[in-house]
Amino acid sequence: MKPPAFDYLRAETTGDVLDGLAQQGGDARVLAGGQSLMAMLNMRLAKPKLLIDIMRLKELRQIERKGDAIVIGAGVRQADLLAWPQLAETLPLVALALPWVGHMQTRSRGTICGSLAHADPSAEMPLTLVALGGEVLLRSAKRRRRVSAKDFFAGMMLTARADDELIEGISLPLVKGSRVAFREVARRHGDFAIVACAAMRTPTGVRLAVGGVADVPTARDWPVLDGSALDDALNAFAYELGARDDVHATARYRRDLVRLIGRDLIGEVLR
Amino acid sequence: MTRLKADQRHSVRFTLNGRPVEGEAEPRMLLSDFLRHQLGATGTHVGCEHGVCGACTIVVDGMLTRSCLTLAAQVDGCELKTVEGLAPSADRLGVLQQAFRRNHALQCGFCTAGILMSLDHYLATHPAPTEADIRDLLSGHICRCTGYTPIIQAALEAAAQLASSTKETSDA
Numbered sequence: 001m002k003p004p005a006f007d008y009l010r011a012e013t014t015g016d017v018l019d020g021l022a023q024q025g026g027d028a029r030v031l032a033g034g035q036s037l038m039a040m041l042n043m044r045l046a047k048p049k050l051l052i053d054i055m056r057l058k059e060l061r062q063i064e065r066k067g068d069a070i071v072i073g074a075g076v077r078q079a080d081l082l083a084w085p086q087l088a089e090t091l092p093l094v095a096l097a098l099p100w101v102g103h104m105q106t107r108s109r110g111t112i113c114g115s116l117a118h119a120d121p122s123a124e125m126p127l128t129l130v131a132l133g134g135e136v137l138l139r140s141a142k143r144r145r146r147v148s149a150k151d152f153f154a155g156m157m158l159t160a161r162a163d164d165e166l167i168e169g170i171s172l173p174l175v176k177g178s179r180v181a182f183r184e185v186a187r188r189h190g191d192f193a194i195v196a197c198a199a200m201r202t203p204t205g206v207r208l209a210v211g212g213v214a215d216v217p218t219a220r221d222w223p224v225l226d227g228s229a230l231d232d233a234l235n236a237f238a239y240e241l242g243a244r245d246d247v248h249a250t251a252r253y254r255r256d257l258v259r260l261i262g263r264d265l266i267g268e269v270l271r
Numbered sequence: 272m273t274r275l276k277a278d279q280r281h282s283v284r285f286t287l288n289g290r291p292v293e294g295e296a297e298p299r300m301l302l303s304d305f306l307r308h309q310l311g312a313t314g315t316h317v318g319c320e321h322g323v324c325g326a327c328t329i330v331v332d333g334m335l336t337r338s339c340l341t342l343a344a345q346v347d348g349c350e351l352k353t354v355e356g357l358a359p360s361a362d363r364l365g366v367l368q369q370a371f372r373r374n375h376a377l378q379c380g381f382c383t384a385g386i387l388m389s390l391d392h393y394l395a396t397h398p399a400p401t402e403a404d405i406r407d408l409l410s411g412h413i414c415r416c417t418g419y420t421p422i423i424q425a426a427l428e429a430a431a432q433l434a435s436s437t438k439e440t441s442d443a
Binding site: 001002003004005006007008009010011012013016031034035038039041042043049051053055077079102103104105106108109188189190 | 272273274275276277278297298299301304320321322325328334335336337339340341342344345347389393407408410411412
C-alpha cells in the first residue's frame with residue numbers, strides 16, 4: 001500500500017505552516033513524526049493534497065515550564081519527553097503512561113501532539129491529557145486559542161481542531177505531591193489498549209480516566225469513596241462509557257476491566 | 272521553505288552507511304521503496320507498510336525509524352544506517368550477526384534486517400540488557416518462524432560479547 005500523491009512542504013518557520021494551512025485548509029495535513037499519519041496515508045484512509053513537515057522547526061521542539069504547567073511543543077517526540085530529566089518529578093502520570101505508547105521503534109519518531117491530533121480512542125496520550133485536565137494550544141494565521149482536553153476530543157479520531165489550525169503544543173498542569181497511577185490491558189505491550197486507566201488524587205477526592213472503551217477518553221471525579229459506594233460508582237461509570245463488542249474484547253469484559261482496574265488504581269492513589 | 276510538487280521527481284540526498292547517496296523521488300515515495308528501488312539497497316525489507324511488523328526498521332540520525340512510515344523527502348540531508356552497514360567487511364559478519372547465525376535466530380530471514388537494526392542500535396547504548404529489556408525491544412517486531420527464543424538468546428550472547436570486548440584486558 002502506497003500513499004496517494006501530495007505536495008510536500010518542508011516548513012522553516014511556524015509562519016510557513018500557518019500559511020500552508022490557511023491556503024489549503026482541509027486538504028492539508030501536518031506531518032510530524034508520521035507514526036499515525038503515514039499509516040493512514042499508506043492505507044489511503046487520508047488523502048491530503050499537501051503535507052506540511054514541521055520537524056525542522058526548532059521553535060516547536062521545546063519542553064518548557066510555564067508557571068504551574070509544562071508546555072510541550074508540537075515537534076517534541078515521545079522519546080524526547082521520556083528522556084527529559086524532569087519528567088518523573090513534574091509529570092509523573094506521563095512518565096507512567098508514555099512507555100505504553102507504541103514501541104521503542106515508534107516512540108523514537110512519534111510526537112506527543114501527533115498522537116493527540118490522531119485522537120485514537122485507545123491511545124495513551126489523549127487519555128493522559130484528559131486525566132490531567134490539560135489544554136491544547138491551537139494556532140491559525142488569524143488567531144490563537146486554548147481548548148480544554150475534554151472539549152478537544154470530539155469523537156473517534158475527531159478533534160475540535162479547525163482545518164486551518166496547527167496544534168502548536170499542549171499545556172499539562174503540574175500535579176506535584178498528588179498520587180497518580182496508570183494501568184493498561186493490551187494483547188501485547190505496545191499494542192492498542194483494550195482498556196487503559198489513569199487515576200489521580202484531586203483536592204476533593206479522586207479522578208479516574210478511562211481510554212479504549214468510549215469514543216473518547218473520559219474522566220470522572222468522585223469524593224473519596226470506598227467499599228460498596230465505590231463499587232456502585234465504578235459500575236455506573238463502566239456502563240455509561242457505552243462499551244461495544246469488537247474482535248479484541250467483549251463489552252462485558254471491558255466493563256469488568258474498568259471496574260477492577262478502577263478499584264485497584266483508586267486504592268493505590270488513596271493509600 | 273521548500274515545496275515539492277506531487278507530480279514531479281525531486282532530488283533526495285543523504286548519507287547511507289557513511290557514503291553519500293543521491294536519487295530522485297516523488298514526494299509520496301516511501302523511504303523503504305527509495306532505498307530498495309532507487310538505491311538498490313535491498314537489505315531493508317518491506318512487510319506490512321503500516322509500521323507494525325518492524326521488518327523495514329533502520330536508523331535515521333540516531334533514531335530507530337520505520338522506513339515505511341517515512342518519506343524519502345523527509346530524510347534529505349540525514350545520516351542513515353541500514354543492515355548493509357552492519358558487517359565490518361563483505362566477507363565478515365559483525366558480532367551480532369554471528370550470534371544470530373550461531374543461535375539459529377533466523378529461518379526465512381524476512382524480519383531479520385529490522386531486528387538486527389533495533390538490536391544494534393539498542394546494544395550500543397545498553398551494554399548489559401536483561402532478557403526483559405530484549406523482549407520489550409522485540410515487541411516492536413514480528414517474527415513468524417523462530418518463536419523469538421533463539422533471537423533473545425543471540426541478543427544476550429552478543430551483548431555479553433560486545434561488553435567483554437570493550438573491557439580493558441591489558442595495561443600495556
